[in-house]
Amino acid sequence: MEQGTHHILSVLVENKFGVLTRVAGLFARRGYNIFSLAVSPTEDERYSRMTILVDGESAPIEQVTRQLNKLIPVISISELSAADAVERELMLVTIVAGQDARSQATELAAIFEAKILDVGYESMTLMVAGQPEKLDAMTDLLEPFGIVELQRTGRIALPKLSRQSSKLRVVKPGSA
Amino acid sequence: MKLTGAQALIKSLEMEGTEVMFGLPGGAILPVYDPLIESSIRHILVRHEQGAGHMAEGYAHATGRPGVAMVTSGPAATNIVTPLADAYLDSIPLVVITGQVPLSVIGTDAFQECDTIGITMPVTKHNWLVTDPQEIPRIVREAFHVATTGRPGPVLIDFPKDIANQMMDWGWPELVDLPGYKPNLKGHPKQIKDAARLMSEAKRPVIYAGGGILKARAAEALLELAELTGIPVVTTLMARGAFPDRHELCLGMPGMHGNYTAITAIQRSDLLIALGSRFDDRVTGKVDGFAPDAKIIHVDIDPAELGKVRRPDVPIVGDCKNIIERLVKAVVADRAKHDWADISPWMETVRGWQRDFPLQYEQFEDGPLKPQFCIEAIRDHTPTDTIVASGVGQHQMWTSQHWRFDHPYTWVNSGGLGTMGFAIPAAIGAKVGRPDRTVWAIDGDGCFQMTAQELVTASAERIPIKVAILNNAYLGMVRQWQHLFYEERYSEVYLSPDLPDYVKWAEAMGCIAFRVDSPEDVVPTIEKANEIDDRPVVIDFRTDASENVYPMVPVGHSNDDVIVGPPAGEGSR
Ligand SMILES: Cc1ncc(C[n+]2csc(CCOP(=O)(O)OP(=O)(O)O)c2C)c(N)n1
Ligand SMILES: [Mg+2]
Numbered sequence: 001m002e003q004g005t006h007h008i009l010s011v012l013v014e015n016k017f018g019v020l021t022r023v024a025g026l027f028a029r030r031g032y033n034i035f036s037l038a039v040s041p042t043e044d045e046r047y048s049r050m051t052i053l054v055d056g057e058s059a060p061i062e063q064v065t066r067q068l069n070k071l072i073p074v075i076s077i078s079e080l081s082a083a084d085a086v087e088r089e090l091m092l093v094t095i096v097a098g099q100d101a102r103s104q105a106t107e108l109a110a111i112f113e114a115k116i117l118d119v120g121y122e123s124m125t126l127m128v129a130g131q132p133e134k135l136d137a138m139t140d141l142l143e144p145f146g147i148v149e150l151q152r153t154g155r156i157a158l159p160k161l162s163r164q165s166s167k168l169r170v171v172k173p174g175s176a
Numbered sequence: 177m178k179l180t181g182a183q184a185l186i187k188s189l190e191m192e193g194t195e196v197m198f199g200l201p202g203g204a205i206l207p208v209y210d211p212l213i214e215s216s217i218r219h220i221l222v223r224h225e226q227g228a229g230h231m232a233e234g235y236a237h238a239t240g241r242p243g244v245a246m247v248t249s250g251p252a253a254t255n256i257v258t259p260l261a262d263a264y265l266d267s268i269p270l271v272v273i274t275g276q277v278p279l280s281v282i283g284t285d286a287f288q289e290c291d292t293i294g295i296t297m298p299v300t301k302h303n304w305l306v307t308d309p310q311e312i313p314r315i316v317r318e319a320f321h322v323a324t325t326g327r328p329g330p331v332l333i334d335f336p337k338d339i340a341n342q343m344m345d346w347g348w349p350e351l352v353d354l355p356g357y358k359p360n361l362k363g364h365p366k367q368i369k370d371a372a373r374l375m376s377e378a379k380r381p382v383i384y385a386g387g388g389i390l391k392a393r394a395a396e397a398l399l400e401l402a403e404l405t406g407i408p409v410v411t412t413l414m415a416r417g418a419f420p421d422r423h424e425l426c427l428g429m430p431g432m433h434g435n436y437t438a439i440t441a442i443q444r445s446d447l448l449i450a451l452g453s454r455f456d457d458r459v460t461g462k463v464d465g466f467a468p469d470a471k472i473i474h475v476d477i478d479p480a481e482l483g484k485v486r487r488p489d490v491p492i493v494g495d496c497k498n499i500i501e502r503l504v505k506a507v508v509a510d511r512a513k514h515d516w517a518d519i520s521p522w523m524e525t526v527r528g529w530q531r532d533f534p535l536q537y538e539q540f541e542d543g544p545l546k547p548q549f550c551i552e553a554i555r556d557h558t559p560t561d562t563i564v565a566s567g568v569g570q571h572q573m574w575t576s577q578h579w580r581f582d583h584p585y586t587w588v589n590s591g592g593l594g595t596m597g598f599a600i601p602a603a604i605g606a607k608v609g610r611p612d613r614t615v616w617a618i619d620g621d622g623c624f625q626m627t628a629q630e631l632v633t634a635s636a637e638r639i640p641i642k643v644a645i646l647n648n649a650y651l652g653m654v655r656q657w658q659h660l661f662y663e664e665r666y667s668e669v670y671l672s673p674d675l676p677d678y679v680k681w682a683e684a685m686g687c688i689a690f691r692v693d694s695p696e697d698v699v700p701t702i703e704k705a706n707e708i709d710d711r712p713v714v715i716d717f718r719t720d721a722s723e724n725v726y727p728m729v730p731v732g733h734s735n736d737d738v739i740v741g742p743p744a745g746e747g748s749r
Contacts, residue, residue, distance in 0.1 A: 069480075
C-alpha cells in the first residue's frame with residue numbers, strides 16, 4: 001500500500017464483548033475496506049482502542065466515521081491523515097538460516113535494529129518494529145534467505161505531537 | 177425487594193410505560209410469560225412472530241410510542257428478523273425481547289439456540305444479551321432510550337432462560353448513561369441562518385419532506401414554515417400525511433411512482449429543502465440526473481445521512497421539529513432585513529403542471545373494476561382521519577397516490593424494506609394503538625396470503641380492522657415490470673383470483689367477508705363494512721389485472737424520463 005492513500009482511525013470503544021464484531025460487521029456490510037486493524041487496552045480499563053487503517057478509495061472517510069459513530073459502544077473517533085501521524089508496526093519473522101547464513105542474517109538484523117528472538121539449527125526468528133515501509137524493506141531483504149513464517153501486527157498510530165491540537169480531528173459527537 | 181429476572185423484566189417494561197405487547201411464548205421465554213399474568217400489560221397472542229413484529233410497528237407508526245414484542249428463542253427469533261429489518265430501514269421504534277437458551281449452554285448448539293445477537297446486529301440500532309439479572313432494569317431503560325431518541329429504530333434484548341429464573345435486587349436507574357450515544361438535536365445557528373438566506377434567494381424552491389418530519393412530530397412546524405414562505409411541499413412515501421394533501425402548497429408524492437408535478441418540481445428546482453428525508457433511490461432515480469440545478473439544504477438527525485447520497489450546500493444536524501421552528505424564526509429575521517425573491521412565476525409553472533398532468537385512470541360503468549376506483553371509494557366513505565395500512569406492490573402505490581392524507585400518522589406502510597405481508601398485522605397494531613380510529617388495510621392478494629392468519633388474532637382479540645384486498649390475481653407489481661421491461665413474458669406471477677377463496681378463508685378466520693366484482697357494488701359494500709364494529713371485515717375486490725401504476729420513472733433513469741400514463745391500448749376497458 002502506498003504512503004498516504006489510507007486513513008487512520010483511532011477509535012475509542014467500550015471494552016465489552018462483541019464490540020469488535022459490531023465494528024467489523026459495519027465495515028463488511030457497507031463495503032468499506034480495512035487494511036489493518038489493531039485492538040489494544042487503554043489506560044482506562046473500561047475502554048479499548050482500535051486503530052483501523054481504512055482504504056480511502058472504498059468509501060468517503062466521512063461516511064465511514066459517521067456510520068461508525070452510530071454504533072453505541074463507540075465513544076469517540078479521531079481521524080489521522082497519514083502525514084499527521086506517527087505509525088509503528090511490529091513484525092515477527094522466521095527465516096531459513098543454517099550455519100553458513102546465520103552471520104549474514106545477524107548483520108542484516110543489526111542494520112534494521114531487529115532483535116533475534118530465537119535460533120534453531122536451520123532457522124532463526126527475528127523481531128522488528130518500525131514504520132510499515134521499514135518492515136516492507138526488511139521483508140524484501142530477507143526474502144533471499146527463505147521466509148518460513150511471517151506475522152505483522154498491523155499499525156498503531158498516534159498524532160504527531162507538534163500538530164496534535166490543530167490536526168487531530170475528533171469526529172464525535174456527530175456534527176456536519 | 178427481591179425479584180426473579182422474569183419479574184424484573186416485566187416490571188421494567190411497565191416502568192417504561194408499556195401498555196401492550198405482541199408475542200407468542202415458547203421454551204426459552206416461558207419464565208417471563210408467568211409474571212405477565214399479573215401484569216397490567218395487555219398481551220396480544222399472535223399466530224406467527226412476524227405478525228408480532230409488524231403489529232408492534234403498526235402500533236408505533238400510529239401512536240409514536242415504541243412497539244413492544246416478545247417471542248422465544250431460535251425459530252421465533254428468526255421469524256421476527258423481517259420486522260426488525262423493516263423497522264430499521266423505516267426508523268420505527270421497536271423493543272423486541274427474545275428468549276435465549278440458558279447462558280450456561282450458549283455456544284453448545286442447544287435446542288432452539290441461535291445466535292440472535294449476531295443475526296440481528298445488522299438490523300437493529302443496538303442489541304443486548306443479558307448476562308446478569310442485576311442488569312435488567314438498566315438494559316431495559318437503555319433499550320427504550322436508544323429505540324426512541326435520535327433517529328428512532330428497533331432494538332433487541334436477548335434474554336437467557338437462567339437469567340429469568342435467578343433472583344435480583346430490584347432498583348430502577350434514574351438516568352441512562354451511554355457515553356457513546358449522544359444524539360445532537362440542536363443544529364448550528366450559523367447554518368440555520370444560511371439556510372434562511374438560501375430560502376430567501378431561491379426562485380424555484382421545493383420542500384422535500386421525509387419520514388423524519390413524522391418521527392420528530394414536526395408536522396405543525398412544517399405547516400408553519402411552508403405557509404410563511406409559500407414554498408410548495410412534496411411528501412415522500414414515508415411522509416404521506418406529514419403535510420396535508422388538501423393544502424394548496426402540497427404537491428404530493430415524488431419518486432418512482434410519484435405524480436408528475438412533484439417529480440418535475442424537484443427536477444426544475446433551484447433549491448431543495450430536504451427535511452428528514454434521505455435521498456432514497458426510489459425518490460432520486462438516477463442520482464446524477466436528480467435535481468441538477470438545485471442547491472441543497474439537508475436537515476436530519478442522523479449525521480451519516482448528510483452527504484451520503486448528495487452533498488448538501490447547507491447541512492444541518494438536528495431534530496426536525498426544533499430546526500424547523502428555528503428556521504421559521506430565522507426566516508422572519510431574514511425578511512426583516514432583506515428582500516425575498518418572488519416565487520409566484522414558479523408557482524404558476526407548478527400549477528400548470530398540476531392542471532396538465534393530474535393522476536388519471538378511468539372506471540367504465542360496465543368495465544372491469546379499477547383498483548384506483550375502489551381506493552377512492554373507501555377514501556370518500558370513511559372519516560378523514562382514518563388510518564390506512566398497505567402491503568407492498570401496485571396497491572401500495574395506488575393507495576399512496578389516490579388516498580387524501582390530511583392528517584399525520586394516518587399512513588402505515590413498509591417503505592424502505594418493501595415487506596409484502598405488512599398490511600394486516602400493521603393495521604392490527606395501529607388499531608390496538610388507536611382504537612378510536614377507523615383502520616383500513618388496503619392489501620394485495622399476494623401480500624394477503626403472506627400474513628392473513630393474523631386475522632385470527634384480530635378476531636380473537638376483537639380488533640375490528642377492515643381489509644380491502646385488491647385482488648388482481650397477480651403479483652401485480654412484478655407483472656408490471658415483466659410487462660414493461662421483459663416484453664410481456666410473464667414468469668411466475670399468476671396467482672388466480674379464487675384460489676384461495678378469500679371470502680371463505682376470511683369467514684373461517686372469524687371475519688365478515690364480501691366479494692365485489694362490479695363498480696356499482698363498491699360503495700354499498702364499503703358502507704356495509706363500515707357498519708361492522710365488533711370483528712374484522714374483509715372485502716375481496718376483483719380488480720383489473722391489466723392495470724399498471726403510472727406515472728413511472730423506469731429504474732436507472734433520470735426523473736426527467738417520467739412516463740406519465742399508459743401508452744394507448746394498455747389496460748382493459
Ligand atoms: C416478502 C417479499 N417478497 C417478494 C417481494 C417482491 N414483490 C414486490 S411487489 C410484489 C407483488 C405483490 O403482489 P400483490 O400483493 O398481489 O400486490 P399487487 O402488486 O398485485 O398490488 C412482489 C412479489 C417483496 N416485496 N416482498
Ligand atoms: Mg396482486
